[in-house]
Amino acid sequence: AQKVTQAQTEISVVEKEDVTLDCVYETRDTTYYLFWYKQPPSGELVFLIRRNSFDEQNEISGRYSWNFQKSTSSFNFTITASQVVDSAVYFCALSEGETGGFKTIFGAGTRLFVKA
Amino acid sequence: DAGVIQSPRHEVTEMGQEVTLRCKPISGHNSLFWYRQTMMRGLELLIYFNNNVPIDDSGMPEDRFSAKMPNASFSTLKIQPSEPRDSAVYFCASSSQTGSESYNEQFFGPGTRLTVL
Numbered sequence: 001a002q003k004v005t006q007a008q009t010e011i012s013v014v015e016k017e018d019v020t021l022d023c024v025y026e027t028r029d030t031t032y033y034l035f036w037y038k039q040p041p042s043g044e045l046v047f048l049i050r051r052n053s054f055d056e057q058n059e060i061s062g063r064y065s066w067n068f069q070k071s072t073s074s075f076n077f078t079i080t081a082s083q084v085v086d087s088a089v090y091f092c093a094l095s096e097g098e099t100g101g102f103k104t105i106f107g108a109g110t111r112l113f114v115k116a
Numbered sequence: 117d118a119g120v121i122q123s124p125r126h127e128v129t130e131m132g133q134e135v136t137l138r139c140k141p142i143s144g145h146n147s148l149f150w151y152r153q154t155m156m157r158g159l160e161l162l163i164y165f166n167n168n169v170p171i172d173d174s175g176m177p178e179d180r181f182s183a184k185m186p187n188a189s190f191s192t193l194k195i196q197p198s199e200p201r202d203s204a205v206y207f208c209a210s211s212s213q214t215g216s217e218s219y220n221e222q223f224f225g226p227g228t229r230l231t232v233l
Contacts, residue, residue, distance in 0.1 A: 035221065035222075037224075043205065043226070043227060044224065044226055044227070045207065045209075045224035047221050047222070047223070050221050091159065103161065103164060103171070103172055104149065104161065104164075104222060105161065106151075106158065106159040106161075107158075108158045109158060109159070
């Protein structure tokens with residue numbers, strides 16, 4: 001069965017600090033997708049990144065970077081030089097391949113507070 | 117594209133009443149998902165459809181909940197009768213499983229905030 005664990009419930013940082021949000025997943029499929037979504041205080045869910053199981057290359061997008069390591073089943077998310085606007089709940093999600101019908105399971109989320 | 121459309125955005129009802137939540141997925145998407153979000157339980161997948169067919173409804177909490185997708189552009193989630201513990205934000209999401217750039221990414225609607233008194 002698939003499972004996503006975000007062990008950090010809440011993180012509080014001061015603006016300009018770097019912060020890493022952890023995500024550990026479990027799956028028996030060899031084909032799967034990992035995602036990060038952001039939910040700001042306004043409530044909508046915003047897609048940030050998708051990574052498939054065959055692509056372990058790390059990705060950087062501006063101040064955001066993602067580290068995918070299959071050996072540890074982790075897909076961690078780092079925000080560099082955090083800003084107040086980064087304050088949100090961040091969800092990691094897993095979608096299994098053909099055997100799972102692309103059912104997506106979300107982690108419990110990590111609430112990030114960035115203080116000015 | 118208008119994105120995923122949900123209606124109503126807010127619903128306040130009394131216990132025992134029937135509630136119907138509506139969702140219009142993004143045109144061309146062939147998968148649709150219903151989620152419920154509460155403080156206690158986080159984001160829970162209730163049911164999802166592929167090509168209008170329900171694939172997994174194991175997340176539907178009780179028989180009081182039912183979902184339909186009569187065509188590719190419309191889905192409903194119905195609660196009958198509603199109870200106070202059903203109060204939550206209900207999200208609908210759609211995705212494309214046809215190998216585009218947004219393959220398998222779920223696009224979420226704005227959600228329906230349901231309050232059952």
